[in-house]
Amino acid sequence: NRxxxxxxxxxAPIMGAALTPMLRQYKALKRDNPDAILLFRxxxxxxxxxxxxxxxxxxxxxxxxxxxKGTDNVVPMCGFPHHQLEPYTARLVRADQRVAICDQVxxxxxxxxxVRREVVRVVTPGTMTDPDQLDATANxxxxxIVAIAGQFGAAFLDLxxxxxxxxxxxxxxxxxxxxxxxxxxxxxxxxxxHAAGFDWAAGSDAPIHGDALRTPVDDYLFNHDExxxxxxxxxxxxxxxxFGFRGRQAAIAAAGALLQYAxxxxxxxxxxxxxxxxxxxxxxxxxxxxxxxxLELERSTRNGERRGSLLHAIDRTVTPxxxxxxxxxxxxxxxSVDRIVERQDAVEELVGGAALREAVRRRLKGVLDIERLLTxxxxxxxxPRDLYALGHSLExxxxxxxxxxxxxxxxxxxxxxxxxxxxxVRGRLAAGLTDEPPATLRDGGVIRDGYDAGLDELRSIRSxxxxxxxxxxxxxRERTGIASLKVRFNKVFxxxxxxxxxxxxxxxEHYHRKQTIANGERFITPELKEQEAKVxxxxxxxxxxxxxxxxxxxxxxAAQAQRLRRVARATALIDVLAGLAETAVxxxxxxxxxxxxxxxxxxxxxxxxxxxxxxxxxxVPNDTRLGGDHRPIGILTGPNMGGKSTYLRQVAVxxxxxxxxxxxxxxxxxxxxxxxxxxxxxxxxSLSEGQSTFMVEMTETANILHHATPRSLVLLxxxxxxxxxxxxxxxxxxxxxxxxxxxHGCPRTLFAxxxxxxxxxxxxxxxVTNLRMAVxxxxxxxxxQHRVEEGPSDRSYGIQVARLAGVPSRVVRRxxxxxxxxxxxxxxxxxxxxxAHADPGDAAQPTLFGMFDPEKPEPPAEDPAIxxxxxxxxxADPNALTPLEALNRLAAWRRxxxxxxxx
Numbered sequence: 080n081r082x083x084x085x086x087x088x089x090x091a092p093i094m095g096a097a098l099t100p101m102l103r104q105y106k107a108l109k110r111d112n113p114d115a116i117l118l119f120r121x122x123x124x125x126x127x128x129x130x131x132x133x134x135x136x137x138x139x140x141x142x143x144x145x146x147x148k149g150t151d152n153v154v155p156m157c158g159f160p161h162h163q164l165e166p167y168t169a170r171l172v173r174a175d176q177r178v179a180i181c182d183q184v185x186x187x188x189x190x191x192x193x194v195r196r197e198v199v200r201v202v203t204p205g206t207m208t209d210p211d212q213l214d215a216t217a218n219x220x221x222x223x224i225v226a227i228a229g230q231f232g233a234a235f236l237d238l239x240x241x242x243x244x245x246x247x248x249x250x251x252x253x254x255x256x257x258x259x260x261x262x263x264x265x266x267x268x269x270x271x272x273h274a275a276g277f278d279w280a281a282g283s284d285a286p287i288h289g290d291a292l293r294t295p296v297d298d299y300l301f302n303h304d305e306x307x308x309x310x311x312x313x314x315x316x317x318x319x320x321x322f323g324f325r326g327r328q329a330a331i332a333a334a335g336a337l338l339q340y341a342x343x344x345x346x347x348x349x350x351x352x353x354x355x356x357x358x359x360x361x362x363x364x365x366x367x368x369x370x371x372x373x374l375e376l377e378r379s380t381r382n383g384e385r386r387g388s389l390l391h392a393i394d395r396t397v398t399p400x401x402x403x404x405x406x407x408x409x410x411x412x413x414x415s416v417d418r419i420v421e422r423q424d425a426v427e428e429l430v431g432g433a434a435l436r437e438a439v440r441r442r443l444k445g446v447l448d449i450e451r452l453l454t455x456x457x458x459x460x461x462x463p464r465d466l467y468a469l470g471h472s473l474e475x476x477x478x479x480x481x482x483x484x485x486x487x488x489x490x491x492x493x494x495x496x497x498x499x500x501x502x503x504v505r506g507r508l509a510a511g512l513t514d515e516p517p518a519t520l521r522d523g524g525v526i527r528d529g530y531d532a533g534l535d536e537l538r539s540i541r542s543x544x545x546x547x548x549x550x551x552x553x554x555x556r557e558r559t560g561i562a563s564l565k566v567r568f569n570k571v572f573x574x575x576x577x578x579x580x581x582x583x584x585x586x587x588e589h590y591h592r593k594q595t596i597a598n599g600e601r602f603i604t605p606e607l608k609e610q611e612a613k614v615x616x617x618x619x620x621x622x623x624x625x626x627x628x629x630x631x632x633x634x635x636x637a638a639q640a641q642r643l644r645r646v647a648r649a650t651a652l653i654d655v656l657a658g659l660a661e662t663a664v665x666x667x668x669x670x671x672x673x674x675x676x677x678x679x680x681x682x683x684x685x686x687x688x689x690x691x692x693x694x695x696x697x698x699v700p701n702d703t704r705l706g707g708d709h710r711p712i713g714i715l716t717g718p719n720m721g722g723k724s725t726y727l728r729q730v731a732v733x734x735x736x737x738x739x740x741x742x743x744x745x746x747x748x749x750x751x752x753x754x755x756x757x758x759x760x761x762x763x764x765s766l767s768e769g770q771s772t773f774m775v776e777m778t779e780t781a782n783i784l785h786h787a788t789p790r791s792l793v794l795l796x797x798x799x800x801x802x803x804x805x806x807x808x809x810x811x812x813x814x815x816x817x818x819x820x821x822x823h824g825c826p827r828t829l830f831a832x833x834x835x836x837x838x839x840x841x842x843x844x845x846x847v848t849n850l851r852m853a854v855x856x857x858x859x860x861x862x863x864q865h866r867v868e869e870g871p872s873d874r875s876y877g878i879q880v881a882r883l884a885g886v887p888s889r890v891v892r893r894x895x896x897x898x899x900x901x902x903x904x905x906x907x908x909x910x911x912x913x914x915a916h917a918d919p920g921d922a923a924q925p926t927l928f929g930m931f932d933p934e935k936p937e938p939p940a941e942d943p944a945i946x947x948x949x950x951x952x953x954x955a956d957p958n959a960l961t962p963l964e965a966l967n968r969l970a971a972w973r974r975x976x977x978x979x980x981x982x
Contacts, residue, residue: 100193102128102154108181108198115177115201118164122187125167125180126158138174139167162519168202169212175292178202200460201344204292205270208239208458210451215399216385217406218242222268222291223337224259225301225329226277231259232329234337235266235358240403240450241351241644243338246358247330262360263291264368265410272340274298296340303328306335310355313338323357330357351457351640363411364738369779370758374731375688376409389732392687393741395661397440399448400647401654408655412738414752419673422656422740425488427670429660430742435482436664439657442479446472446654449647457637463516463525466633469643470508476500476646479653491656498649504639511632523621526628534628537621544614548574551607561585566607574611575601659741666690668742671733676751677789678707679734679827683746686729687736690744699865703730705827706751710848712818714838715831716872717852722865723831724760726852727794730829731756734792753792753827757783760796777810784817789824796831808834819846838871842970870962948972 101121105128109117116135118125127135132155136143141157159167164180171178180202185195205221213219218237225232229251235244246262248255263271268291275295299305310319310331324331334355341349372380379387390409396402413419429436452469455461461469476498483495513527526534552566561582568574572593578586579599590602636643662668666687683700690698699722705711715723733743737750759779780798787793798814799807811834818828825846830837840847851872853864951972957965 104193104196108179108196112177112179112198112201115179116171117179117181117198118168120161120182120196121158123161124158125161125164126156128154128156130155132157134176135171138176139170165209165212169207169209172202172204172207175204199346201346203270203294203344205236205268205272205294206238206341206344208451208454208460210239210399210448210455213239213451215448216394216402218403220266220268221270221272221337221341222263222266223272223301223333223340224263224277225274225333225336227301227303227329227332229255230329231255232327232331232333233259233262234330234334235268236337236341236352238341238345238349239454240400241349241353241454241640242356243334243352243354244356244358245324245327245330245334246360247327247333261367262358265360267291270294272296272337274301274336294340296336300336300339301332303332303335306332306339309335309338313349314353314355319355322355324355327357345458347458349457350637351454351644353641353644362414364414364735364753365755366410366412366735367755367757367782369782370731370756371410373758373760374728374735374756377406387688387692389688389735392691393662393736394658395665396654396658397444398446398650398654400450400651401443401658404651405655405658408739409735412735413740414738414754416673416675416752419738419740421488421490423670423673423742425490425656426659426663426740426742428486428488428491429657430663433664435486436657436660438482439479439653440661442475442482443650443654443657445475446650449643449650453637453640453643453647456633457640459633459637461633462518463512463520463629464518466508466629466636467512467516469636470505470512473501473505473508473646476505476650477502479650483653491653494649494652497645499642499645501639501642501646504636504643507632507635511628520622520626520629523625526625531624531628534621534624537617537624541614541617541621544610544617547610548607548614551610559585559587567601572601572603573615574607575603576607577601663742666744668744669747671737671743671745671748671750673737673750673752676707676749677711677824677827678709678749678751679703679705679730679753679792680707680709680749681730681733681745682748684729684733684748685744686725686732687744688732689725689729700746701726701729701865701867703829703867705730705829706825710846711825712815712828712830712844712847713850714815714840714847714871715829715850715852715867716833716835716838717831718854718863718872721852721854721863723852724796725865726867727760727796727829727831728758731758731792731794752790754788754790755786756792756794757787758794759783759798760794780814784814787818787821787826789821789826791826793818793826793828795828797833798830799834808836811837812840815840815847816844819844835871841871842966842973944975948975 105117105119108119109129109131116127116131118127120126126132132143135141136157139157139159141159143155143157145153145155147153168178168180178201179198180200181196182199183194184197184199187194203221205219207213207219219239220235220237222236223234230247230249231251232245232247234246236242248258250258270292272294273296276298277295279293307319311317314322319325319331338349338352341352366374366376371377375388377388377390378385381387385391390406394402394405396405413422429439447468449469449472452461452465452472455465456469477500480495480498480500483491486492486495511526511530513524516525517523528535528538548566552564555566555576556562556564561578563579563582565577566574567577575593576590577596577599578601583600586600586602590604592600593603594601681701681703684703685698685700703713705713715726717723729744733745733748734750734753735756736743737748738753759776776798780795783793783795795814799809799811811830811832815828815830815837819825829850838849841849849869849871851868851870853866853868854872855862855864951968955968960968
């Protein structure tokens, strides 16, 4: 920046008048790109002017200067060296700016008058393709959305990899709008392209959400017929029916518009986009945004970082493409048992073969991001190091294929059998590029010796000329007797001979004086200038020929885009399978049994993220039995800090991993195919939408109740706690009853709660079982065992947790007194507390049921039924009853008190 500032401050006033035609050129290009910051190439710099300069100087922390000082036309300006284009462009884009890159499209030496310039690329948040500026482990999606006759459609494109998908919704109205919102949340695009007239319906009951940059375009871009023709031209087909898009007007319109937008911004062919896939969410286990967040699928809820997420815990891939594929696997687990088993077979073979697994991972470590390198190659922006990295990655392929030649798993065999090692592409790149090519062509030395005879000849001429000039110094020293004579070079005079003042009398007559300097004079000779012409002419021709040869090498490589893409996908899949096997071995995961049943049985299950975070103790494994031969709903009670939320999450995570095809952190698992996982854990609010914690909780609960099916897995934690106790208990009770009554069967459900009254549902409903987190008491202290047991819990241990959290002892003691009063039923018949008085002596020992307190007078037995029940209770011996007999008696007493005549 210091060099740039000095340069601009010095030259701007001097060049003010001369650059007027240039500014007219700038303004004309800016008119064509009014909504973008225009980076205007001037020699070795990219410059910005007017409002663009003011905005960019702030975002890029560049010095804002001006040209035309001292005149009436002062123009703000700033800029940066051309080799910093990608990082500076990325910084602008991350600030939600569109950037139009304007380059010189003719050689300044050959230009007559003003150099011709054109916008060669427009970069937006959704169209970045430089691998160095992107997250290697995640896709960079750009989306387009459309509504045709009330039907919604969307398309999603990752320009950096060439992945292209389209979707439409078979429902209209608010339901369709809600599903569109779900798709946008699932893909999380960085930019959304939409027709200028699209109704975002901010006041709708189902608004379309998203934090992506919204880019309006002309409505005609979404014309179905034109979009269809555009897509057919791109894929060189006569019909889109083969892609599965017959009758899907909204999907085709969205995809056609997005393709046109990509072509308009990239200003080049998009040969790496060679197929359009139909996106069908029903093909995969569905995870809504809330569930992904609560399960910490990709980001930790604590700090928003990747560390602490499920993806971080299981990701042992060694290639960028493999990491992206694993992420997609986690976001869309399979519903097909056959496909799941196919992946499991492959992982199992790699788990069992340690030498094979290690060899595969070792071979893959040399494979770079083929997908994104290929994109830059096809777009014409790949530099020499990009092509070298591509060739180097292909060199690993023969060894990888040989290593896996004996594999038996069908998925591995299928992946390798049709794999083309692209030997011709690899050989061409190896023959054409030097072993350590420079970052840019301008640095020279890109093409290997022996690749082109013409280039070799020019290099020989240059080398001979330089050798002659190098030897000229010693020759002239001998001839003239001037021991200090030097042959030097600069860009102004070229090669020259420098002689000091003390030796000027020895200078021969054929030396021509060129310049006088402080310590002597500089001369040239006809012989020196002749050799100089040979060297400089050869160098200029070498640069032009290297440019031509490299461009052709890049074009030939780009022509093999489809073959190279298949290589990228194959290596990514092998990487994921080997990574899952490595995780299974390292963390003691076991192969689960997945079937079409409705059961979910886990023995010794663990939470992979929590387990990895523990350093001072072992994770306590737990069993789970829901559905199938077991009751599908579990009411889980127990104290805070007892591990209820972790237990809920680990059941979801194990189910998700099983349907991904991974092994799972458990001794064994039997998973019936799950169509959706709903995880409502933790409290949150939405200040931007004016929603309280309770409102968000109820909204998410409503979504679960509307969409849960008998094959769903529902995990609910503390539903109803955001409102009054009676309201919350009532809502929680009704939610369980609703899940029990789901048509065709109850979804597998875990319901964690502090409402101990809910445990009574196990008596009323034959779908409900009670579970509790084990606690061991030691006087006033408790030990949380983090173990799930059958049966209800009768206490929440909140006061003990408060003590552990460091609440002052005086507050803890007073809380215990108040709890004792409350448990003694210190309320009047109007429901108001009589007083939370303090016992002047020892704190009263709380009793669970005031009706059994021997100090309390017996209530009047006005109703004979009540008297009969009380008599039976007093006469019952709890130690002589089995749990089932006790539950049956409790149910009978309840019916008796209600006057129910049923047995």
